[in-house]
Amino acid sequence: MRTYQKSIDEAAKHATQRELQHIKSDAERDAAKAANLAKSSFLATMSHELRTPLSAIIGYSELLQLQAQHFKHDNLLPDIEKIWASGKHLLALINDVLDLSKIEAGKMDLYLESIDMNSLLDDVVSSARPLIEKNKNNFVIQPLNELGMLYSDSTKVRQILLNLLSNAAKFTDAGTITLAVERKHAQAGDQFHFRVMDTGIGITSEQLTQLFQPFTQADASTTRKYGGTGLGLVLSRRLSELLGGTISVKSTIEVGSCFEFSLPATQAGQPAPSIEPHLDAIVPNNQPSLMNDTLGTVLVIDDDPLARDVITRYLVSQGLHVETASTGAEGIRRARELQPIAITLDVVMREMDGWEVLTTLKADPAISHIPVIMLTIVDEQRKGFALGVADYLVKPVDGMQLVALLNQYRKVSNAGLALPHGEILLAEDDPQLRSMLARLLSDAGWAVAEAATGPAALESATKHRPDMIILDLMLPEMDGIQVIDALRAASAGKDVPIVVITAKDLTALERNHLNSSVAYILQKGDYRLDDLLGMVYELMSGHFQNQYQQHPEAAHD
Amino acid sequence: MTKILVVEDDIANREMLARRLQWEGYQVVTAENGAQAIVRAIEEHPDLILMDMGLPVMNGWQATHRIKSTSVTRLIPIIALTAFVLSSDREKCLNVGCDDYETKPVDFARLIAKMRGLLADDLSIDVSAVPVA
Numbered sequence: 001m002r003t004y005q006k007s008i009d010e011a012a013k014h015a016t017q018r019e020l021q022h023i024k025s026d027a028e029r030d031a032a033k034a035a036n037l038a039k040s041s042f043l044a045t046m047s048h049e050l051r052t053p054l055s056a057i058i059g060y061s062e063l064l065q066l067q068a069q070h071f072k073h074d075n076l077l078p079d080i081e082k083i084w085a086s087g088k089h090l091l092a093l094i095n096d097v098l099d100l101s102k103i104e105a106g107k108m109d110l111y112l113e114s115i116d117m118n119s120l121l122d123d124v125v126s127s128a129r130p131l132i133e134k135n136k137n138n139f140v141i142q143p144l145n146e147l148g149m150l151y152s153d154s155t156k157v158r159q160i161l162l163n164l165l166s167n168a169a170k171f172t173d174a175g176t177i178t179l180a181v182e183r184k185h186a187q188a189g190d191q192f193h194f195r196v197m198d199t200g201i202g203i204t205s206e207q208l209t210q211l212f213q214p215f216t217q218a219d220a221s222t223t224r225k226y227g228g229t230g231l232g233l234v235l236s237r238r239l240s241e242l243l244g245g246t247i248s249v250k251s252t253i254e255v256g257s258c259f260e261f262s263l264p265a266t267q268a269g270q271p272a273p274s275i276e277p278h279l280d281a282i283v284p285n286n287q288p289s290l291m292n293d294t295l296g297t298v299l300v301i302d303d304d305p306l307a308r309d310v311i312t313r314y315l316v317s318q319g320l321h322v323e324t325a326s327t328g329a330e331g332i333r334r335a336r337e338l339q340p341i342a343i344t345l346d347v348v349m350r351e352m353d354g355w356e357v358l359t360t361l362k363a364d365p366a367i368s369h370i371p372v373i374m375l376t377i378v379d380e381q382r383k384g385f386a387l388g389v390a391d392y393l394v395k396p397v398d399g400m401q402l403v404a405l406l407n408q409y410r411k412v413s414n415a416g417l418a419l420p421h422g423e424i425l426l427a428e429d430d431p432q433l434r435s436m437l438a439r440l441l442s443d444a445g446w447a448v449a450e451a452a453t454g455p456a457a458l459e460s461a462t463k464h465r466p467d468m469i470i471l472d473l474m475l476p477e478m479d480g481i482q483v484i485d486a487l488r489a490a491s492a493g494k495d496v497p498i499v500v501i502t503a504k505d506l507t508a509l510e511r512n513h514l515n516s517s518v519a520y521i522l523q524k525g526d527y528r529l530d531d532l533l534g535m536v537y538e539l540m541s542g543h544f545q546n547q548y549q550q551h552p553e554a555a556h557d
Numbered sequence: 558m559t560k561i562l563v564v565e566d567d568i569a570n571r572e573m574l575a576r577r578l579q580w581e582g583y584q585v586v587t588a589e590n591g592a593q594a595i596v597r598a599i600e601e602h603p604d605l606i607l608m609d610m611g612l613p614v615m616n617g618w619q620a621t622h623r624i625k626s627t628s629v630t631r632l633i634p635i636i637a638l639t640a641f642v643l644s645s646d647r648e649k650c651l652n653v654g655c656d657d658y659e660t661k662p663v664d665f666a667r668l669i670a671k672m673r674g675l676l677a678d679d680l681s682i683d684v685s686a687v688p689v690a
Contacts (some may be wrong), residue, residue: 055662056569534592534614
């Protein structure tokens with residue numbers, strides 16, 4: 001019996017220990033999670049806090065340069081330029097440090113999209129050219145074939161390539177920097193191979209081993225001579241790993257270096273980009289859709305049934321009403337009939353091509369105002385804009401881009417926006433002040449009921465319950481406090497938010513009394529209209545506040 | 558003279574932007590928060606608004622949404638200024654009605670080019686399609 005009891009005790013003790021262990025490890029995990037969160041939010045805040053004054057420094061130094069030139073103080077220019085360059089350098093470092101910490105905290109998000117590789121490279125080349133030519137270097141781009149689409153994070157790919165090119169530029173003087181890109185087909189998926197070759201100072205095999213370690217440049221003296229912290233390469237490697245790629249380097253001292261960056265054309269688990277529009281990948285959209293079906297009909301003119309279907313499905317998923325036409329002639333007829341908010345128009349169609357359709361649309365005053373978005377495989381942007389195209393997308397159509405464009409046209413006709421609306425009762429006896437406030441409020445989109453006396457205010461509020469009340473305390477016949485008390489006693493006016501405006505100094509008693517029953521008290525002549533408007537938005541639009549949740553970092557912006 | 562409303566809560570950056578725009582020949586009015594921006598937009602009728610997105614009292618997204626849905630101000634072009642560089646942020650700015658988008662710290666030459674584009678367009682896009690409010 002005793003043994004039995006003992007083993008029960010033992011078991012209980014073990015159980016308790018296990019439980020304790022469990023609780024302890026839970027607590028540790030939570031603490032680690034919290035610490036990690038705190039760290040990344042600290043970093044986000046810090047980087048913002050650092051960037052804000054820095055952007056003023058950079059901005060003012062640019063202004064000073066202009067002023068020095070204008071007022072012929074050219075002797076000051078080199079010094080101002082140094083302030084500017086140091087500011088820019090510091091900014092780049094802050095950005096790199098933030099990026100590295102994000103990667104380390106596992107907080108670096110990828111924004112995957114289909115990217116046209118050739119246009120991405122055009123962009124990179126034009127950004128890198130001034131850096132490279134600064135040191136009297138030749139920039140050679142090996143002939144690029146049609147490279148097709150890449151499914152990846154364009155900002156990060158661009159960042160890696162720019163880092164490699166600017167690194168090459170930094171360590172090469174009056175030499176040549178070459179960029180070569182090719183797409184290699186493989187069973188496991190296509191790969192892009194980028195090579196950045198320079199004829200610079202080169203890296204010894206000893207230095208090579210340290211190259212991708214943070215804050216270790218090839219040689220401490222390089223820091224003095226070339227500047228930088230060596231973060232660029234570390235960051236590039238980490239970013240490339242994040243994208244499923246690799247970076248390697250070969251170098252001969254005094255001859256030059258070659259950095260090779262390989263990147264899979266698609267991301268694991270993601271659809272391979274093809275000529276097929278990749279619309280499915282981004283539906284449903286996690287952004288709140290502001291589209292409203294009572295508002296938007298979009299006319300899709302395309303002779304390819306598959307393309308029509310894909311675009312239609314996407315736009316419908318965004319809450320738009322879509323009508324289609326399979327020929328140009330039908331499209332023009334339907335445009336007249338439907339008066340859509342926008343038209344998407346395929347360029348290459350049998351019978352009447354997109355350009356002809358466009359010319360006809362733009363020549364008819366009844367429909368010439370409807371924005372036309374041209375969808376095309378070939379890049380003929382200039383021709384499109386010359387003929388009056390509102391916008392222009394290259395096939396395969398990026399659904400997000402199309403919706404963003406349509407949003408622009410939709411927003412002009414504002415009925416589609418889900419806005420807070422409501423009625424404000426404005427009780428103020430001074431006619432001039434009343435009409436000024438009423439105009440301000442109605443200009444800001446609210447319905448306004450006006451009252452000039454206490455009883456009038458009370459009557460208006462009981463007859464038709466307003467969504468909020470702005471109340472002057474010194475009203476004739478019945479003062480504001482009496483109005484409030486009467487309202488709060490009545491069931492209808494019990495919880496209407498009230499902002500009180502008062503010209504007199506309130507006694508402590510009055511203030512206490514009001515504090516318990518009104519939302520805000522403003523002193524006449526001492527408040528600003530935008531404070532009042534801010535309060536109105538706050539009180540009127542609880543749901544509105546939630547509609548655009550701030551970006552977590554936005555609070556510090 | 559072309560009038561620009563600069564909405565920015567940080568005083569150094571607000572004044573810096575104002576000074577630089579004045580140097581370029583623009584008339585500048587300023588606001589420190591979203592609610593003030595709405596009032597200035599109504600009172601001053603600027604030709605264009607530069608709107609910081611992270612603002613106190615009312616943030617830039619809310620203020621933009623409001624300005625773009627208020628009859629007397631909705632045709633004023635707005636360029637969002639934000640420290641965020643993600644495409645989803647861009648999307649969010651466009652969704653509330655911003656006409657364009659610039660990241661902070663501002664590349665002034667690029668900003669001026671965008672401003673000129675929007676000011677030159679002068680809403681020729683689609684004014685006739687606007688239903689009379």
